[in-house]
Amino acid sequence: MSILIDENTTFIIQGITGREAVNMTRECLNYGSKIVGGVTPGRKGRDVYGVPVYDTVSQATAQTRVDGAVVAVPPAFAADAALEAIEAGIKLIVIVTERIPRKEVAQLIEFADMHGARIIGPNCLGIITPEKSKMGGIGGPAEDTRKAYMPGPVGIMSRSGGMTTEIASTLTAAGLGQSTAVSIGGDAIIGNTYADLIPLFEADENTKAIVIYSEPGGPMDAQLATYLKEKKSRLPVVAFMAGRFMDAMPGMRFGHAGTIVEGRADTTEEKIRRLNEAGIAVAEDISDIPRLVKERLK
Amino acid sequence: MRFYEYEAKTLLGKQGIPLPKNGTANTPEEAARLAGEIGGPAVLKSQVLSGGRMKAGGIKFADSPDEARSAAEVILKLEIGGQLPRSVLVEAKANVRKEYYAGVIYDAVAKRPLLIFSDMGGIDIEEVAEQHPDHVARMHFSSLLPLSDYKVKETIASIGVTGGELTGLVPIVTRLARTFLQYDLTLAEINPLAQLDTGRFICLDCHIDMEEEARDRHTALLNELGVKREETRMARPPTPFEIKGAEVDAKDTRGVAGRVVEFDGNLGLIIGAGGGSLTLFDAVRKHGGKAANYCEIGGNPSVTKACELTKLILSKPGVEKIAVMMNVVSNTRVDIMARGVIKGVVESGYDPAEKIAIFRIPGSWEDEGFKILRKYGVEYCDRSVSMNEAARRAVEKVKKG
Numbered sequence: 001m002s003i004l005i006d007e008n009t010t011f012i013i014q015g016i017t018g019r020e021a022v023n024m025t026r027e028c029l030n031y032g033s034k035i036v037g038g039v040t041p042g043r044k045g046r047d048v049y050g051v052p053v054y055d056t057v058s059q060a061t062a063q064t065r066v067d068g069a070v071v072a073v074p075p076a077f078a079a080d081a082a083l084e085a086i087e088a089g090i091k092l093i094v095i096v097t098e099r100i101p102r103k104e105v106a107q108l109i110e111f112a113d114m115h116g117a118r119i120i121g122p123n124c125l126g127i128i129t130p131e132k133s134k135m136g137g138i139g140g141p142a143e144d145t146r147k148a149y150m151p152g153p154v155g156i157m158s159r160s161g162g163m164t165t166e167i168a169s170t171l172t173a174a175g176l177g178q179s180t181a182v183s184i185g186g187d188a189i190i191g192n193t194y195a196d197l198i199p200l201f202e203a204d205e206n207t208k209a210i211v212i213y214s215e216p217g218g219p220m221d222a223q224l225a226t227y228l229k230e231k232k233s234r235l236p237v238v239a240f241m242a243g244r245f246m247d248a249m250p251g252m253r254f255g256h257a258g259t260i261v262e263g264r265a266d267t268t269e270e271k272i273r274r275l276n277e278a279g280i281a282v283a284e285d286i287s288d289i290p291r292l293v294k295e296r297l298k
Numbered sequence: 299m300r301f302y303e304y305e306a307k308t309l310l311g312k313q314g315i316p317l318p319k320n321g322t323a324n325t326p327e328e329a330a331r332l333a334g335e336i337g338g339p340a341v342l343k344s345q346v347l348s349g350g351r352m353k354a355g356g357i358k359f360a361d362s363p364d365e366a367r368s369a370a371e372v373i374l375k376l377e378i379g380g381q382l383p384r385s386v387l388v389e390a391k392a393n394v395r396k397e398y399y400a401g402v403i404y405d406a407v408a409k410r411p412l413l414i415f416s417d418m419g420g421i422d423i424e425e426v427a428e429q430h431p432d433h434v435a436r437m438h439f440s441s442l443l444p445l446s447d448y449k450v451k452e453t454i455a456s457i458g459v460t461g462g463e464l465t466g467l468v469p470i471v472t473r474l475a476r477t478f479l480q481y482d483l484t485l486a487e488i489n490p491l492a493q494l495d496t497g498r499f500i501c502l503d504c505h506i507d508m509e510e511e512a513r514d515r516h517t518a519l520l521n522e523l524g525v526k527r528e529e530t531r532m533a534r535p536p537t538p539f540e541i542k543g544a545e546v547d548a549k550d551t552r553g554v555a556g557r558v559v560e561f562d563g564n565l566g567l568i569i570g571a572g573g574g575s576l577t578l579f580d581a582v583r584k585h586g587g588k589a590a591n592y593c594e595i596g597g598n599p600s601v602t603k604a605c606e607l608t609k610l611i612l613s614k615p616g617v618e619k620i621a622v623m624m625n626v627v628s629n630t631r632v633d634i635m636a637r638g639v640i641k642g643v644v645e646s647g648y649d650p651a652e653k654i655a656i657f658r659i660p661g662s663w664e665d666e667g668f669k670i671l672r673k674y675g676v677e678y679c680d681r682s683v684s685m686n687e688a689a690r691r692a693v694e695k696v697k698k699g
Contacts, residue, residue, distance in 0.1 A: 020598070020629070075511065101482050101512040102404055106441040109409045125628060140628030140662040148626055148661075148681075160573020162596075165661070166625035169681050186572055188484070189406050215576060218406050243576035245583055252532055254559065254579075254592060255572040257511070258406070263424065286577070287684040 002129035002180045003155070003200040003207070004092060004120075005068065009133050011092070012037040012060050014081045015073035016048050020137070024072065024096075025049055030142035033133045036064045039081075057088040068092035070126065070136055078122065079104035086117045094136050095121035095191070099257070105189045112191065119191025123256060125161030125183040138183055139165055152177015154293060155201040155235075157194050158213035159186050159220075159256065160242070166286060167211055167240070174290030179207040186256025188217070194224040202233060209293050210237045214271065216246045217259045221271045225278035236296035237280045238289055244268045299508045299531045302345045304387050305523045306506035310488070313477045315470055316500045320389040329370030330363040332388040339391040342369045347531060348379030356383070359391060380534060392502060396463075397490035399423050400471045402478040410438040413475050415454050419490035433457055441479060447472050466499045467491070481519060482512030539614060543593065546606045553599030553630070555607040563588025565655070565696050566611040566620035568604075568639060570595030574625035574685070581689035582621070587696065590617045598629050604638025605645065612646040612653070618699070619655040621692035626660050626681055632667030635659050640674055651675035655695040658688035 015021050016038025025048050028035055035051050037060035044055040054060045057069065069085040071078055071093060078097035085093050086108070093112065100122050112119050120127060126136015130149040138161060139145030148169040154176050158164040161183040168181055182197060184190055194212055201207045214221050221239070228237065246254055247267040253260045264270055272282050281292045301309070304322045311317050319336050322345065323329035333340045344356030351357050356378050358369035366388060373386045397419035405412040415435045418426045427434045437453040439445050450472045454464055470491065478486040485507040492502045513520060513527075530536050536544070543558025554570075565587050569575045575594045582589050591611055595604070611620060622639050624630065636657065643650045657671055660681035671678040679688055 023629075099511045101509045101515070102484060103441055103479060103482050103509070103512070106404060106409055106411065110440060110442050137628055144626075144628070144662045158573070160571070160576075160625075162571040162625040162627065163573035163577065165628055166574065166577075166681075166685065169626045169660075170684070173682065189404055189409050191409075193407065195407075213573060215573065220406060223407050240577075242573055242580060244580045246576070252534075252559070253510075254557075255576045255594070259572075259576070285581075285684065285686045287686060 001204060001206050002132060003197070003204050004127050004180060004182065005129050005133045005135050007032065007132040008034070009067045009135070010034045010036045010065055011068035011070060011135055012039060012057065012066050013070045013072060014039045014057070014085065015071070016040055016051065016053055017043055017046070018072060021072040022048055024070070024137045025051060027137065027141050027145070028134055031134050031145055033135060036060070036066060057084045057090070061088045061090070066090055068094065068135055071095040071097060073097060075099040079108050082108045082119070083111055086112050086115050091117045093117060093119050094124065094126045095119060096124060096126065096136055098123040100187070102189050105187060109189070109191050120182060121185040121190060123187045124185035125164065127180065127182050129180045130178055136183070138181070148172060149181065150177040152179065153206060153208035153297065154178050155207040155210045156181035157184050157197055157210065159184060159215050159258070160213055163213045163242070167213060167289060170286050171211070171290055171293070176290055176293055179204060186258055188258035193220040195220070195227040198224065198227060198233065198235070201235060207235065208297055210235050211289055211293065212237060212239045214239055214241050215255060215259045216243045216261050216268050217266045219265065222265065222274050225274045225280065228278045228280065238292045238296065239275050239280050239282045240286060240289060241268045241272055241282055299510050299513065300347050301506040301508065302347065302384055303343065303503065304345055304385065305525065306504045307501065308523060309481070309506060309519065310477065310501055310504060313473050315473050316498065318390045318392055318500060318502065320387055322385040322387050323370055324385050326367040326370040326374070329386055329388050330367035333360055333366035334363040336388065336390045340366055341389050341391045342366060342373055343387040343389065344373045344376060344378060344383040345385045345387055346378045346381050346383050348381065351378060354378045392492055392500060393495040394492045395495055396493045398467065398493070399426070399489045400474055400491050401485070401487035401489065402475050402483070403485055405438060408438050411441055411475070411478060413437045413439060413450065413453060413471070415457070415471060417457060417459055419492070423489065439475065445472065445475055450475065462497060463493065466493070466497070470499055481516055482509040483507060484509050542610055543607070546603065546610055549606070550600055550603045553595070553597035553603060555595050555599040555603040557594040559592040561589045561591055562616070563590045564616050564618045565692060566590045566614065566617040567593060568595065568608060568611065568620055568622045569593060570624045570630065572596060577625070578623050578685055578689055581686045582693060585690045585693040587689065587693035590614055595624060595630060595635065598631060598634070599638070601634055601638040601641065604635055605642040608639045608642025609646050612643065612648065619653055619692070619696050621655045621689065622657045622659065623685060623688050623692070624659040625685060627662055630659070630661070631663040632659050632661055633663040633670060636667040636670045640670065640676070655692040656688050658683060658685065
């Protein structure tokens with residue numbers, strides 16, 4: 001079927017009256033997502049494309065069942081918004097906001113752990129289960145989203161929101177649909193890494209293969225490689241590694257906040273070696289991904 | 299953002315971590331005066347951001363003010379890793395009995411702060427961890443709850459440290475871990491954390507990085523340390539071209555069109571988004587292209603922003619053509635990008651059909667965007683052409699001239 005979200009998932013958007021959030025609301029509604037409320041302090045009683053706006057998250061949860069929350073508020077208020085959603089009992093929090101300091105991210109992940117909530121992001125475009133629901137800006141306007149994504153057997157996890165859609169679009173053009181695609185976020189610390197999410201894909205019988213997009217920096221690929229080796233996963237994984245030029249430029253920051261080469265383990269060369277060692281095929285080019293996936297689906 | 303050693307030590311000193319008597323000098327005379335005040339053997343250390351100072355000759359010892367003067371004269375002129383020192387740190391030379399290591403980082407797997415401690419200090423901790431794992435202790439701690447001393451005591455004791463060493467180390471290491479959280483640091487490391495002949499503990503060298511995104515929250519500290527807003531503290535200082543790129547981005551809050559990094563090639567790049575830029579830059583290199591710059595378009599930048607970025611890149615000497623490429627876009631509007639880039643090319647006095655090697659931005663509002671590109675005769679492609687293939691075409695065009 002899918003992971004994390006399906007056609008029954010209800011969610012709210014925090015910061016719903018912001019310019020980008022208004023667009024996101026319209027795009028999600030047009031795609032069929034069930035947005036049951038929005039929160040902007042001081043704007044209670046208004047609506048955004050028919051979605052009621054509340055002052056607080058608990059006002060929304062008092063009205064209706066809320067499965068998830070998209071946090072789309074400026075960095076200075078984002079951690080607070082996420083804490084509010086967690087405290088209100090919401091179990092799936094997608095944080096779109098970029099540039100939240102690491103300490104606050106660590107704090108809210110710890111708080112989420114205490115409450116059995118799951119954080120996706122920060123600095124991500126959200127989650128999509130094709131033709132069922134999308135939660136976040138992923139894919140853009142509904143008609144563009146339908147062009148890029150279609151239902152099928154491939155799960156996608158990506159550090160880059162834009163590249164999630166690029167990969168999905170390439171798969172779709174080759175006749176390979178997606179079960180669920182997750183833009184996991186580009187920050188140095190994110191709520192759910194590849195290895196955190198792969199057990200969900202593992203439990204989803206419709207997912208037959210995984211594609212990941214990765215970058216220099218961070219231990220998340222190594223964590224996935226270790227997981228796959230130890231758990232003998234049924235899912236073949238195909239990876240794409242961007243930012244190979246950065247290997248020769250230690251200490252320079254490109255792309256996302258988490259993307260920096262500080263030691264040997266951060267380089268793409270070392271990451272590719274580890275992924276290969278765990279039996280993960282690393283594509284040289286995005287357009288090679290469909291072929292690599294098809295070979296492994298047989 | 300990396301701190302110079304003298305800044306890092308000032309911060310640790312404020313937090314109650316013992317330091318050698320020290321001061322910074324900008325001239326050999328100042329260094330001699332400081333050495334005189336210290337009144338014994340001194341060590342002079344070049345204040346650069348890169349590592350490997352000892353090997354490069356950036357650290358010297360002096361037994362007298364005269365020796366300190368001549369050592370400072372050499373150090374202040376010595377470039378290390380392409381950078382001249384900001385100053386020279388003059389410090390009382392310590393008589394060391396034993397060296398320890400204490401560091402705090404974030405562990406992205408556990409998503410918690412991680413304290414690392416070793417009784418083998420003074421050398422690279424990664425080396426110690428590989429060769430002597432029983433001499434390295436690790437402890438994740440909460441970023442929500444206050445850190446109790448006993449947690450640090452347990453960590454240090456776990457590798458067999460006891461007696462006065464244990465009781466002397468606990469308060470210093472605990473302060474380091476608290477400082478890490480208090481100031482939004484991403485690395486806080488004392489190496490070596492030395493025990494002197496007298497039994498006292500002291501921080502001899504340290505590395506501190508502050509979260510770039512949290513700078514605004516610590517302006518009081520940064521002002522006190524004299525860290526200016528415009529200092530990026532990257533592996534190298536920004537070039538004038540890069541500073542202008544940052545200005546283009548800052549002028550308009552809508553979307554991102556910046557994060558410009560200068561290279562010396564002939565193909566200007568207008569690329570995005572975060573991951574797309576990394577992918578495309580790799581692709582240009584793979585096909586033998588010479589990029590003039592790296593940059594990132596993200597979110598939904600305005601026509602003006604895209605236009606100004608285009609003009610900046612075209613103003614760079616040696617840029618023959620530009621390639622405008624992104625992954626399939628969700629937020630960014632293809633038509634706005636097309637309009638902005640064409641405006642920038644025209645205002646720079648060039649023909650878009652000739653100057654734009656390729657335009658590959660598929661996604662939202664692409665039909666409107668492609669219409670504009672057709673009007674100006676610009677070669678464009680949709681998502682059926684891969685990012686890699688688009689980069690190859692751009693590189694070929696520049697080669698043909």
